Amino acid sequence: MSDQPVVRPAPISGFSEWLPEVRLVELHWLDRIRETFERYGFASVETPAVESLDVLTAKGETSQEVYTLRRLQADPRDASDAKLGLHFDLTVPFARYVAQHFNELVFPFKRYQMQRVWRGERPQEGRFREFTQCDIDVINVDDVPLHFDAELPRIIHEVLTGLGLPAWSLNINNRKVLQGFYEGLGIGDPLAVIRIADKLDKIGTAGVGELLAGAGLSPEQVTAVLDLAQIKGTDASVVDEIGKLGVGSDLLTEGLDELGFVLESLSDLPTGSIVADLSIARGLDYYTGTVYEGKFLDWPGYGSICSGGRYANLAGSFIRRNLPGIGLSIGLTRIFAKLLAEGLVETGPKSPTRVLVALPSAERRADALATAALLRSRGVNTEVYHQASNLKKQLKYAAQKGIPYVWFPRSTKASRTR
Amino acid sequence: MSDQPVVRPAPISGFSEWLPEVRLVELHWLDRIRETFERYGFASVETPAVESLDVLTAKGETSQEVYTLRRLQADPRDASDAKLGLHFDLTVPFARYVAQHFNELVFPFKRYQMQRVWRGERPQEGRFREFTQCDIDVINVDDVPLHFDAELPRIIHEVLTGLGLPAWSLNINNRKVLQGFYEGLGIGDPLAVIRIADKLDKIGTAGVGELLAGAGLSPEQVTAVLDLAQIKGTDASVVDEIGKLGVGSDLLTEGLDELGFVLESLSDLPTGSIVADLSIARGLDYYTGTVYEGKFLDWPGYGSICSGGRYANLAGSFIRRNLPGIGLSIGLTRIFAKLLAEGLVETGPKSPTRVLVALPSAERRADALATAALLRSRGVNTEVYHQASNLKKQLKYAAQKGIPYVWFPRSTKASRTR
Numbered sequence: 001m002s003d004q005p006v007v008r009p010a011p012i013s014g015f016s017e018w019l020p021e022v023r024l025v026e027l028h029w030l031d032r033i034r035e036t037f038e039r040y041g042f043a044s045v046e047t048p049a050v051e052s053l054d055v056l057t058a059k060g061e062t063s064q065e066v067y068t069l070r071r072l073q074a075d076p077r078d079a080s081d082a083k084l085g086l087h088f089d090l091t092v093p094f095a096r097y098v099a100q101h102f103n104e105l106v107f108p109f110k111r112y113q114m115q116r117v118w119r120g121e122r123p124q125e126g127r128f129r130e131f132t133q134c135d136i137d138v139i140n141v142d143d144v145p146l147h148f149d150a151e152l153p154r155i156i157h158e159v160l161t162g163l164g165l166p167a168w169s170l171n172i173n174n175r176k177v178l179q180g181f182y183e184g185l186g187i188g189d190p191l192a193v194i195r196i197a198d199k200l201d202k203i204g205t206a207g208v209g210e211l212l213a214g215a216g217l218s219p220e221q222v223t224a225v226l227d228l229a230q231i232k233g234t235d236a237s238v239v240d241e242i243g244k245l246g247v248g249s250d251l252l253t254e255g256l257d258e259l260g261f262v263l264e265s266l267s268d269l270p271t272g273s274i275v276a277d278l279s280i281a282r283g284l285d286y287y288t289g290t291v292y293e294g295k296f297l298d299w300p301g302y303g304s305i306c307s308g309g310r311y312a313n314l315a316g317s318f319i320r321r322n323l324p325g326i327g328l329s330i331g332l333t334r335i336f337a338k339l340l341a342e343g344l345v346e347t348g349p350k351s352p353t354r355v356l357v358a359l360p361s362a363e364r365r366a367d368a369l370a371t372a373a374l375l376r377s378r379g380v381n382t383e384v385y386h387q388a389s390n391l392k393k394q395l396k397y398a399a400q401k402g403i404p405y406v407w408f409p410r411s412t413k414a415s416r417t418r
Numbered sequence: 419m420s421d422q423p424v425v426r427p428a429p430i431s432g433f434s435e436w437l438p439e440v441r442l443v444e445l446h447w448l449d450r451i452r453e454t455f456e457r458y459g460f461a462s463v464e465t466p467a468v469e470s471l472d473v474l475t476a477k478g479e480t481s482q483e484v485y486t487l488r489r490l491q492a493d494p495r496d497a498s499d500a501k502l503g504l505h506f507d508l509t510v511p512f513a514r515y516v517a518q519h520f521n522e523l524v525f526p527f528k529r530y531q532m533q534r535v536w537r538g539e540r541p542q543e544g545r546f547r548e549f550t551q552c553d554i555d556v557i558n559v560d561d562v563p564l565h566f567d568a569e570l571p572r573i574i575h576e577v578l579t580g581l582g583l584p585a586w587s588l589n590i591n592n593r594k595v596l597q598g599f600y601e602g603l604g605i606g607d608p609l610a611v612i613r614i615a616d617k618l619d620k621i622g623t624a625g626v627g628e629l630l631a632g633a634g635l636s637p638e639q640v641t642a643v644l645d646l647a648q649i650k651g652t653d654a655s656v657v658d659e660i661g662k663l664g665v666g667s668d669l670l671t672e673g674l675d676e677l678g679f680v681l682e683s684l685s686d687l688p689t690g691s692i693v694a695d696l697s698i699a700r701g702l703d704y705y706t707g708t709v710y711e712g713k714f715l716d717w718p719g720y721g722s723i724c725s726g727g728r729y730a731n732l733a734g735s736f737i738r739r740n741l742p743g744i745g746l747s748i749g750l751t752r753i754f755a756k757l758l759a760e761g762l763v764e765t766g767p768k769s770p771t772r773v774l775v776a777l778p779s780a781e782r783r784a785d786a787l788a789t790a791a792l793l794r795s796r797g798v799n800t801e802v803y804h805q806a807s808n809l810k811k812q813l814k815y816a817a818q819k820g821i822p823y824v825w826f827p828r829s830t831k832a833s834r835t836r
Contacts, residue, residue: 007472009518009736012502015466017515019522020529023462039794041771041801044441048433048548049467049534053490054425065489071538072471072484072503084430085490097435100427104437106768106818108804111438116467120489130466145805147783318427350524353459365565376457383459386526387563400524 014129016337021347021402026336029163030114033134033330036159037112040151042136045111047093049118050084055096058317059286065119086118090135091314091327098139099318108140108148114332126303131333134159135308139315139325146258149290149310150265152328156306157269159330160294166344167297168305171277172262175287175309176255177242178278181228184249185221191285193217193225198281200229201300229279236263238276258289286311292328302338306330349402355382356398357407362388367409375407382407432547434755439765439820444754447581448532451552451748454577455530458569460554463529465511467536468502473514476735477704483537504536508553509732509745516557517736526558526566532750544721544752552577553726555745557733562742564676567708567728568683570746574724575687577748578712584762585715586723589695590680593705593727594673595660596696599646602667603639609703611635611643616699618647619718647697654681656694676707704729710746720756724748767820773800774816775825780806785827793825800825 011017018026034044056066066085087093090113098109114134123129136155138148153170160168175194182190196211203211205226212222224247231241239260259276266274282291291309296302308328315323339345355375357368368384375382383403385394391408398406429435436444452462474484484503505511508531516527532552541547554573556566571588578586593612600608614629621629623644630640642665649659657678677694684692700709709727714720726746733741757763773793775786786802793800801821803812809826816824 006734006738007476007736009473009514010470011518012466012468012470015468017463017465019519020461020463023464027462038770038799039797041769041799043438043769044445045435045438046441047435048430049536050430050433050548052428052430055427057490058425067487068490069485069504069538070488072475072486074538086487096427100429101437106815110769110801118467120487120492130468140804148804317425320424351459351461351528352456379457381456381459383528386558386566397524 014123014127016128016130016333019350021350022340022345024349024352025345025347026332029332029336030132030134032162033159033332034112034114036155036162037134037136040110040136040155042110042112042155045094045097045113046115047087047090047097047113049086049116051087051093051096053083053085055318056085056087056092059092065121067118067120088119089117090115090133090329091137094135094137094139094327095315096318098323099315099321102319102321108138108144110136110138112136126334126338128333128337131331134330134332135327136329137325137327139323142322142324144310144324144326146261147265148326149258150262152308152326153262153274153292154266154269156292156294156328156330157266157273160306161273163335165296165305165335165339166342168294169273169275169297170292170294170306171275171280172259173276173278173280173282173291173293174255174259174262174289175282175291176251176289177259178228178255178281180249180252180255181242181245181247182225184247184252185224187217187221187225189215194281195283197225197229197279198283200279200281205229231276231278233276234271234274235267235276236260238263238278242278255289262290282307282309286314288312288324290326296338299338303334304331305335349404351401351403352381353383353401353403354380355405355407356394356403357382357384358391358394358409359385359388360391360409364388364409371407371409432541432545434546434548434751437768439768440758440763442767442770443763443765444750447750447754448550448552450580451577451750452530452532454573454580455552455554458528458554458573460528460530463512463515463531464533465505465508465515465531467504467534469505469511469514471501471503473736474503474505474510477510483539485536485538506537507535508533508551508747509555512553512555512557512745513733514736516741517733517739520737520739526556526562528554528556530554544756546751546755549749549751552748552750553745554747555743557741557743560740560742562728562744564679565683566744567676568680570726570744571680571692571710572684572687574710574712574746574748575684575691578724579691581753583714583723583753583757584760586712587691587693587715588710588712588724589693589698590677591694591696591698591700591709591711592673592677592680592707593700593709594669594707595677596646596673596699598667598670598673599660599663599665600643602665602670603642605635605639607633612699613701615643615647615697616701618697618699623647649694649696651694652689652692653685653694654678656681656696660696673707680708700725700727704732706730706742708744714756717756721752722749723753767822769801769819769821770799771801771819771821772798773823773825774812774821775800775802776809776812776827777803777806778809778827782806782827789825789827 065088068085179190182193200208239256280293287309289310293304294306310326357372359368372382372384483506486503534550597608600611618626627640657674698711705727707728711722712724728744775790777786790800790802
């Protein structure tokens with residue numbers, strides 16, 4: 001032991017790390033998610049953690065959250081380094097990826113991407129500075145068939161069901177319904193109303209009503225907008241319910257057809273797991289049709305556990321092609337950290353080892369190693385106790401690490417004849 | 419398509435990304451590596467990409483390569499953000515992790531860690547600014563048994579063999595042999611000589627000889643140091659060869675015992691895959707015993723493909739406990755990128771899909787979806803062609819993505835009776 005001063009390590013706010021027994025569960029989750037994504041034919045893509053700032057800020061709206069990079073030893077006046085930033089989601093890098101490799105991809109291109117992302121914001125419950133997202137997207141030239149609007153939530157439903165989460169629902173809406181309904185009401189700037197309606201969760205009906213009035217809507221328009229937002233349902237009957245509000249437009253009809261198709265396609269899933277929720281707006285401007293937002297039922301105030309939707313042309317900032325897409329993203333860290341905090345993650349062993357080969361004496365090491373090699377060759381995760389010692393100590397080690405089996409070597413011939 | 423200006427995406431030097439068919443191979447590699455690590459009882463650990471600069475620079479020597487973080491919108495005069503940096507290896511974060519979670523870990527603690535790391539250096543062949551490392555380490559309180567010095571290269575040998583690489587060798591040396599030999603020669607500062615001998619690869623015998631003379635070594639000492647560095651062998655007979663140089667010290671004897679034990683323990687592996695190479699020094703000051711360095715035989719000038727060794731107390735900067743360890747790290751990106759550049763990575767399909775269910779007409783979608791669901795429930799990665807169209811187009815899609823099977827739905831009763 002040296003006498004050098006000790007840097008006491010402390011957790012950094014917003015960056016999480018897990019003990020081995022927790023990490024094993026997380027790894028199991030990641031495996032399941034990946035397996036399901038691949039089961040539906042989605043291919044893995046990983047992009048660098050870093051993008052050029054041009055790419056990250058092409059859309060502008062989230063630039064305040066970007067972490068830029070700078071070499072520790074760089075001259076502070078030299079800004080050349082500062083043109084790189086960590087990605088804050090996986091959608092922008094994916095759009096850039098598709099544009100950059102356009103000629104080498106086969107469309108419709110279906111990819112999954114499970115990576116960490118970084119946001120330089122103030123950490124709070126459910127918000128991290130580093131977190132893992134698991135995204136699937138389908139992107140195609142000119143047109144993405146509507147049935148993907150139903151397939152993506154089916155895949156996510158299968159994933160979330162497999163993780164054994166506490167009660168949740170995957171809530172669906174369609175931006176054409178909102179926009180078409182607002183147009184039918186004679187509202188001039190439907191997108192502005194969508195952005196206001198998106199705050200319903202945070203500021204409630206009264207708050208949204210005030211903002212809408214402030215935006216110039218008549219009391220009747222405000223009432224109708226809020227009436228629509230109240231509508232929820234677990235099947236395609238919501239389409240009739242919306243019809244009863246007596247508002248009409250071509251876009252609304254189109255949106256209701258799409259919403260009805262998606263709900264009908266998913267009607268075999270357990271009732272309540274898919275919910276049509278007309279209050280969901282997803283503030284981001286790039287969504288054009290179906291939108292998704294998953295929530296824990298018991299923690300409605302907690303952020304969404306998955307989200308996404310259909311977009312017209314996300315790669316349009318990077319290539320002059322029409323590349324619409326649809327995507328859904330699971331907020332893995334947000335879900336996992338919440339369950340951990342609630343004590344709902346059942347942790348098991350601290351090690352992947354299934355068999356500990358005991359080592360009663362140093363002379364038996366060759367035997368023990370041979371036994372372990374045989375077990376490993378049969379696919380069993382095996383370790384040999386690291387030094388000859390009494391068996392009590394070895395059993396304690398196995399118990400502490402959660403190793404279920406201990407292999408006691410048979411007495412050798414030599415010791416039997418003694 | 420909008421008329422907004424297009425940001426043409428371009429690769430960023432030093433950051434690599436792969437097409438889906440290449441990523442599938444990389445993923446297969448990562449799976450194999452992880453499987454082997456777990457087979458030997460190593461537990462997964464992941465640490466944040468970010469550490470505090472205090473932690474990253476606790477050792478001082480590599481601080482020039484650190485990327486620090488700064489929020490894009492931060493006041494440039496506000497330095498509070500700049501206390502975080504991306505990790506440049508997985509060893510420092512692991513040491514910090516062990517110190518921070520010391521009371522919750524079971525020792526000997528065996529972990530593997532497969533993550534990206536970042537270095538703000540100038541990219542060149544084999545050097546990246548972002549790359550993936552796959553590390554295994556054993557860390558223990560006070561003492562790590564010598565047999566781990568043989569187990570770690572055995573695991574790495576199994577991993578590298580499984581990847582089907584072009585010819586390589588895993589070269590082994592022992593710092594006690596070098597230091598003991600230099601002490602036996604009467605050299606006052608053996609560590610300084612180790613740092614010079616480490617340059618043998620880059621500047622050759624003559625260059626090292628000059629530097630040694632410059633450091634005050636006598637011609638006889640220089641000759642002896644260079645004689646030792648010439649010794650190579652594939653088995654424990656190198657120990658005798660070193661003995662013949664007629665230099666002695668207690669530390670040398672200890673080192674030769676250890677080196678002999680490791681070579682003897684690995685003697686069942688294919689001849690030539692493990693090489694005792696007395697020229698390997700590994701310049702880093704923290705190595706104390708066995709050191710490792712893997713190389714491609716055909717590209718000796720290319721950087722090491724794996725490296726590591728035994729260290730006395732790496733976590734000593736963070737906790738007042740004696741925590742020696744031993745570790746080996748595979749430079750996954752370095753290996754993979756080299757093989758790609760040499761055209762030695764055999765890429766296969768662009769998609770994980772095994773079966774494409776053809777969709778001859780829109781009315782058959784329900785049938786097709788049911789077939790796909792059945793195949794998926796049996797563990798077969800399956801997708802349904804995304805729209806009704808002629809079969810030639812669907813077969814072309816399967817061929818382009820490398821999907822090996824196409825399922826043609828049976829004629830339905832209705833269509834048969836027509």
